[in-house]
């Protein structure tokens with residue numbers, strides 16, 4: 016399961032971060048997930064709950080936000096934010112302005128850990 020291995024990696028990282036920062040426990044974790052990642056936020060949250068058992072983040076809340084896809088067109092040079100999922104059929108991303116398929120993806124392909132809140136000892 017894709018989400019579970021991501022969750023395990025993230026929890027490992029949080030555990031390390033928490034120890035470095037001298038945290039007693041982690042309360043809130045904010046994550047952004049790009050719409051091109053194929054990560055299901057509900058699956059991810061569920062996986063995080065499982066993976067965090069017995070760690071500093073065991074009682075943490077996980078806030079997962081979807082992040083829109085942002086492209087930059089190589090033909091007309093303009094950037095666009097893609098609004099609907101239908102426009103993001105993975106192999107045919109086109110510029111909404113000129114229709115060119117020569118586009119670079121600036122945002123939406125990644126999972127980002129935005130913020131972590133915890134309590135110090």
Ligand SMILES: [Zn+2]
Pocket residue numbers: 088089090091092093110111112113114115
């Ligand atoms: Zn264009």
